Amino acid sequence: MITLSDLNSCDSGTFVERLRGIYEHSPWIAERAAAQRPFNSVTALKQAMQAVVSAASVDEQLGLIRAHPELAGKAAVAGELTAESTSEQAKSGLHLCSAEEFATLHQLNADYNAKFGFPFILAVKGPTGQGLTRQRIIETFTRRLKNQRADEIAECLRQVKRIAELRINDLLGVALAFGPAIMQWAETIGAWSDDQDGLTCAYMTPSHRQTAAQLLDWMREAGMEAHIDAVGNVVGVYRAAAADAKTLMTGSHYDTVRNGGKYDGRLGILLPIAIVRHLHERGERLPFNVEIVGFAEEEGVRFKSTFLGSTAITGRFDPALLEQADADGVTMREALLAAGHDVARIPAIARNPADLLGYVEVHIEQGPVLLERDLPLGVVTAIAGSSRYLLELTGLASHAGTTPMSMRKDAAAAAAEIVLLVEQRCARAPSLVGTVGQLQVPGGSVNVIPGACKLSLDIRAADDAVRLAAVKDVLDGVAAICARRQIEYTLRQIVDAAAAPCAPRLMRQLGDAVERADLPRFELLSGAGHDAMEMAAITDVAMLFTRCGNGGISHNPLETMTADDADIAARVLLDFLRSYVA
Template identity: 40%
Template sequence: MEALQKCIHAERMIGRIEALAQCSQPGRGVTRLSFTEQSEQAILLVAGWMEEAGMKVRRDAVNNLIGRYEGMDPDAPVLLIGSHLDSVAEAGKYDGILGVIAGIEVVHAIKESGTITKNPIEVIAFCDEEGTRFHTTFLGSRAIAGTLREPDLEAQDHEGITVAQAMRAVGSDPEQYRRAARDPQTILGYLELHIEQGPVLEEMGQSCGVVAGIAGQSRYEFRVEGQAGHAGTVPVRFRRDALAGAAEMIQAVERIALKNESVVATVGKLAVLPGASNVIPGVVEGTLDVRSLQDDVKQSTLLELIEEFRQIAQRRSLACHFRRVMDSPAVACSEPFVLAIETVMEERGMKPLRLVSGAGHDAMAVAAITDIGMIFVRCREGVSHHPDEYASPEDIMEGTTVLMNAVLRLTTYSR
């Protein structure tokens, strides 16, 4: 173990993270959307690093980048390590990227130390986890899990370009997307290292934690309809102000979510129409996001919120409509994988701290076909999806070491 740990180089990982941060649209932070010039630049860099680590590199049918390192038994089930290369708009440097770079570093260390694992290892850099461009999350990981569907390829970006058209632009054939699906019998499991995107590890004073599960998520769009009117001539008592109604609805979201600690609920986007300073808002369009590790609690909270919205609308003589955008169930990490990570953490003098991920990850999609495990790495002040996102070299080193030791434990035994 010591010889292997000496082969992990934080400086190399930090240099690669910084290099990938340059693969971005101009502007603040990192903006790297799927199937763009910037994502292609990132793929070429990562492919080179995979080859340097001794992996055979390929792209699958949906443009996921995959590096394979053979084990003693090339026919044994493969252990997958992965995360994503795309970002939200004006993101930080570490979200997704850290997991890919750490996976490459683990394989690099195994190669440099002369260690040979029983099982092959594949590092996957998934495309389109965030869904920023097409509003479709987990495109790459769902393709590998075999749960991507043809209508998903017709989703459009703000310029009207479909996923299928964007795939063709980078040399992929969207008609072959089913070929990306993997046979569950050929997979040992999946590991993902990711920044926590929350403040718990920093509060606990610990560099790493093990993820117990990933919260289920329901995402809706809502539309509140009232009556636009002159801001100076319509008395307040006669108004059907869509924004005033939406404001009361947003307060209800906070109030209802506070009833249960396992629930988080967010109105993250609002559009006020017609959007003039001297016109009473006639329409408000917004988004509602509800998450919990307990699917029944999530569903009951969602139903309560929808009913509350409708009661507020009725009382104010407004109309309120909902459209479901996404509904994903909670995913529990596999107990053998959780225990393996906890054992490694205890061996390294850390508490086996179990965390719940409120954010979605590629692991959620991959869980449809295999066991999953996740490691969280502390990030400063819990900030993520922001240019100030930061994980220290020391924490990155520790997280990668935990990942490597977990890989060695899991590949020691066949399923």
């Protein structure tokens, strides 16, 4: 087995030879990286080689891409692949393709080469290193065939770097201490859904309660005192040796959006459980209590109210929400009682801020910033504030064939104008974003002018003044559009969350831990809302983002990350905990 010490101490020629199989037929990458020796860690080696690829000329990058073989292509059939490529394609069973699968891949390879001028590249060992299914490979191939050429070049280079990361792991016998368990746990609870297709886990549904029960079991197996509280939060505490020790909190939410991803929220629960299990197995205690909270609800899918779990922790839970009904007419109170919860105990969930050292949340980025910079981790500077509304428009339903255009009171046309207003107004500031994510024409018919329309408004910015100015302009615009079109409207605000800056002392210590892991310190804004926003009401907060694959897609079944990124995030958080200074 080759070791990092061997690579650091050998001559340059031997270094290049030992790394010959890492980047396909491209020894120039190892040649340029050799000058940066010695490497403090395997991570430093990976980063150095990735940096060489990123700094290469366009022609060199295209040459690297073209050095890779087609998947299940002629070279594979003829047995002409490198040993590494042969092993990788076999891991996903590409040598066992049916005649139909082989024909599909053959056609995809031809179409892809004709469009882009280079072979399709995919790390077929997948996020966990265990191999993607042939169906998943074909689906990914088909999806990426729709990309633009520049985007596909960037994606191919990312895939090349991922392939190299896995090959370095194999060459040096790297065993990930945390990543595989975190990924497997995410798969386990990701299989429980309210829907047949995709992952939907809404508040107090059977899948939600099953997920909570499993998180509770994992916390207890990891050596924690754990329980499920009156609002459905799963709470585990790993006690310090001292009875009067303060508490550092971490966690995230375990509910999901409709047809969501496996890692959004859940990574921030599973990752610290893996860390606590490691501490417990070593018999290691920290000088403070570590409390992990799996917040029961953050997304607002079922009862149209977000942050139910964290508002209970901060003592800001609104009891009026208990009477809110879901689409089936079931109130939140009824749902909680059916699940065996005592709503009278919700106020007692609130934490005393004097007992807390802070709150640190690990979360998948849900965006492309880290991905585009080839960075597995980033430290969050602030969480954007959010204003969300539900808007109902009422016009007049009438015959589509007999009503003149000048006499219509078309609710859908008003909604369309509002959608464009949101887009245009929110394009005026860099950190400002606006979205109409829900748009419905209730009872609509092809030959009837829409008499009603329902839509959502979501406006976010890191600067509250910028956000509120945009909100005012949009709402003024809604009023003007509706007045001009003779449309009545009702507006209900469902979220008004101020921007939450992260605590500089926690950011600094997280950044220090990132650098000790041989990664560059990188800071970024969170455009998405998180439980940390609510926790900021009672304690200092910080967030650590992990890279999000597939172009940064989240709130979507395509949301993905790797076991390697989960592992290094866990190592960084563990280092942060061990090194924490109040």
